[in-house]
Amino acid sequence: MSFHFHVGTPALKHFRQSSASVPIGRKSQKMASPFSSISSSSPLRQPLNSPSLSRLPSVGVAASSGSTEAATAVPATVSEPRDASLASLEVIGAQRAMLLRFDSMQRPYRPYPVIGWNRHVETIFAAYFRSFPRVQLRRECLRARDNGSVSLDWVLGDEHWLRPDSPVLILLPGLTGGSQDTYVRHMLVRAKKKGWRVVVFNSRGCGNGPVTTPKFYSASFTDDLYEVVEHVSTCYPKSKIYAIGWSLGANILVRYLGEESHNCPLSGAVSLCNPFNLPVADEDFRKGFNKIYDKALASSLRKIFKKHALLFEGLPDEYNIHMAANARTVREFDEGLTSVSFGFKSVGDYYLNSSSSNSILHVRTPLLCIQAANDPIAPARAIPLEEIKENPHCLLIITPKGGHLGWVAGNEAPFGAPWTDSVVMEFLENLNQEKKPWHRESSFSEIDDAQKPISSNSFKR
Numbered sequence: 097m098s099f100h101f102h103v104g105t106p107a108l109k110h111f112r113q114s115s116a117s118v119p120i121g122r123k124s125q126k127m128a129s130p131f132s133s134i135s136s137s138s139p140l141r142q143p144l145n146s147p148s149l150s151r152l153p154s155v156g157v158a159a160s161s162g163s164t165e166a167a168t169a170v171p172a173t174v175s176e177p178r179d180a181s182l183a184s185l186e187v188i189g190a191q192r193a194m195l196l197r198f199d200s201m202q203r204p205y206r207p208y209p210v211i212g213w214n215r216h217v218e219t220i221f222a223a224y225f226r227s228f229p230r231v232q233l234r235r236e237c238l239r240a241r242d243n244g245s246v247s248l249d250w251v252l253g254d255e256h257w258l259r260p261d262s263p264v265l266i267l268l269p270g271l272t273g274g275s276q277d278t279y280v281r282h283m284l285v286r287a288k289k290k291g292w293r294v295v296v297f298n299s300r301g302c303g304n305g306p307v308t309t310p311k312f313y314s315a316s317f318t319d320d321l322y323e324v325v326e327h328v329s330t331c332y333p334k335s336k337i338y339a340i341g342w343s344l345g346a347n348i349l350v351r352y353l354g355e356e357s358h359n360c361p362l363s364g365a366v367s368l369c370n371p372f373n374l375p376v377a378d379e380d381f382r383k384g385f386n387k388i389y390d391k392a393l394a395s396s397l398r399k400i401f402k403k404h405a406l407l408f409e410g411l412p413d414e415y416n417i418h419m420a421a422n423a424r425t426v427r428e429f430d431e432g433l434t435s436v437s438f439g440f441k442s443v444g445d446y447y448l449n450s451s452s453s454n455s456i457l458h459v460r461t462p463l464l465c466i467q468a469a470n471d472p473i474a475p476a477r478a479i480p481l482e483e484i485k486e487n488p489h490c491l492l493i494i495t496p497k498g499g500h501l502g503w504v505a506g507n508e509a510p511f512g513a514p515w516t517d518s519v520v521m522e523f524l525e526n527l528n529q530e531k532k533p534w535h536r537e538s539s540f541s542e543i544d545d546a547q548k549p550i551s552s553n554s555f556k557r
Contacts, residue, residue, distance in 0.1 A: 185493055185495055185496075186469075187492070188481070188484060188485060188492040189491035190491075191488070191491055194526065195493070195523070198522045199522065200519045205495050207497040207498075207504065207505050212497050212505060212509075215468075215498075215499040215500075216385055218499035218503075219472060219501070221504060222278075222499065222504055222514065226278040226279070226282075226512075226514075227511045229284070229285045231285060233249040233250065233251060233296075235247055235248070235249055235250075236248040236249075236250065237305070238323065239308075240319065240323050241323065243308055244307075245300060245307070246297065246298060246300060247303055247304075249274075249303065250293075251288055251293070254288075254293050254294075260332065260334050260335070261335050262293045263335055263336045263363075263524075264292070264295065264328055264337045265287050265292050265293070265337075267283060267296045267297060267341075268340065268342065268345030268346070268348060269298070269299075269343075270345050270501075271343060271344040271396075271397075272393065272396040272397060273303075274296065274298040274305070279501050282512070283340060283513075283521075284296065286517050287524075297345075299345075300312050300313050301400040301403075307403075307404040307407060309407065310407045310408045312433070313348075314430075314434050314437070315347050315371075315374060315450040316351065316438055318348060318355060325337065325352075325361055326361075336528060338524055338527070338528070339365045339366075340366040341368065343369045343370065343371065343501070346368055346369060346465075347370055347451070353455065353459045353460075353463060354454070354456065354458035354459055355455070355458075357460050360460060360461045362461050363462075365461055365464075366466070366520050367465040367466070368501065368516060369466075369467065369474060371452075371473075371474035372453040372474070372480055373453045373478035374446075374448070374451045375444070376477060377473070380473075381427075381474075390427075391425070394424055397423065397426065398422070398423055401420055401429075415432070416431065416433070430446060430447075434446065453480040453483065456480050456487055457487055459487060459490060463491065464492075464493070464520070465484065465493070466495070466516050467492070467495070468494070468495050468502070468503065469495065472500055476494070479494070498515070503515040506518065
């Protein structure tokens with residue numbers, strides 16, 4: 097998800113004035129950001145020491161389109177620290193002990209002073225002031241079976257100096273995001289330095305890519321990811337393949353993992369700032385300061401749409417092209433175009449049935465989820481805690497602070513890579529070096545095939 101604030105935006109004006117005394121390094125050319133999710137009591141966790149999170153609300157599972165009636169309530173309590181500077185992490189999952197051995201997990205999570213104390217300041221600071229690593233990329237346009245197009249950005253020269261069996265890492269940015277976003281660039285550079293082959297998967301129309309059919313992409317649309325993974329597997333048959341998704345990209349990735357289940361060709365995956373429960377995320381997205389983010393994202397969607405408006409002329413009456421072209425919110429755009437394009441009865445039906453929280457129990461690939469408890473865009477109450485606890489293939493880290501893809505903490509703060517990057521890379525390297533993968537053996541009874549989520553993808557390999 098990429099934010100593009102105008103200079104005249106009141107929130108940004110105020111932020112700039114309030115941070116004028118902070119020395120600013122090289123500014124990123126793009127404002128980037130994606131989505132997040134829940135928190136609850138757990139016998140498996142370390143203390144989540146955050147003064148602002150002494151008690152979180154119960155988790156509500158959407159019961160019908162557009163509603164957030166609680167089908168199941170999960171109480172969430174968090175202990176407070178005596179010293180906020182020693183704020184720790186919440187770590188949940190059957191493989192928790194493995195994570196706690198990582199070098200990157202040995203130090204307490206300490207938000208950068210001032211910047212990390214407010215979730216909106218951290219979100220905007222990371223999006224606007226985080227450094228922009230320079231990397232030369234080569235673009236490959238992949239034509240999908242429905243004639244849609246996605247853009248794959250590979251690191252230039254990797255095909256000459258990397259081994260044929262070097263691990264491949266696919267990066268899935270957030271809504272309207274692409275290889276130009278700073279959080280993507282930092283992860284790309286880190287993996288490249290470790291000898292990984294990295295490719296950024298720019299969805300239809302994103303990253304200045306083309307739109308060749310009157311159909312974009314959506315939170316439920318996994319077809320393109322199926323084709324990208326198959327393409328990468330064909331190009332590098334000797335390599336293990338991994339994937340990282342941010343925000344909406346994380347939602348799509350987790351849905352894919354659930355659909356593929358035991359047959360997933362990926363050797364591991366990471367989900368960052370995943371909205372998980374879209375009705376809950378949508379509800380919070382339209383409140384308070386979040387309206388600023390909503391307008392910024394709607395503006396990015398309109399820009400992509402208008403660039404390819406001719407493709408959408410003459411569509412059936414059920415499409416509301418005028419609403420999409422003039423959408424002031426993401427929900428309006430989804431109501432006018434996205435939900436109709438992908439066959440949903442309404443925008444509420446689209447959000448309810450596109451939530452990746454429904455997929456967690458079916459994941460059979462090692463999956464690390466990282467969320468910030470104070471993420472302003474996707475609420476912490478949306479994380480499917482109980483499902484993650486029940487699935488031995490899933491791990492969850494919740495940081496007390498971090499904002500929305502901010503995580504301005506660690507050795508590279510405030511202008512460098514987010515705190516999460518070192519943890520993510522250590523997790524992936526650990527998986528890649530394993531001789532006996534722990535994810536192919538399930539320690540709990542298998543779910544009946546009839547209970548598996550229905551795949552929205554029409555692509556059959």
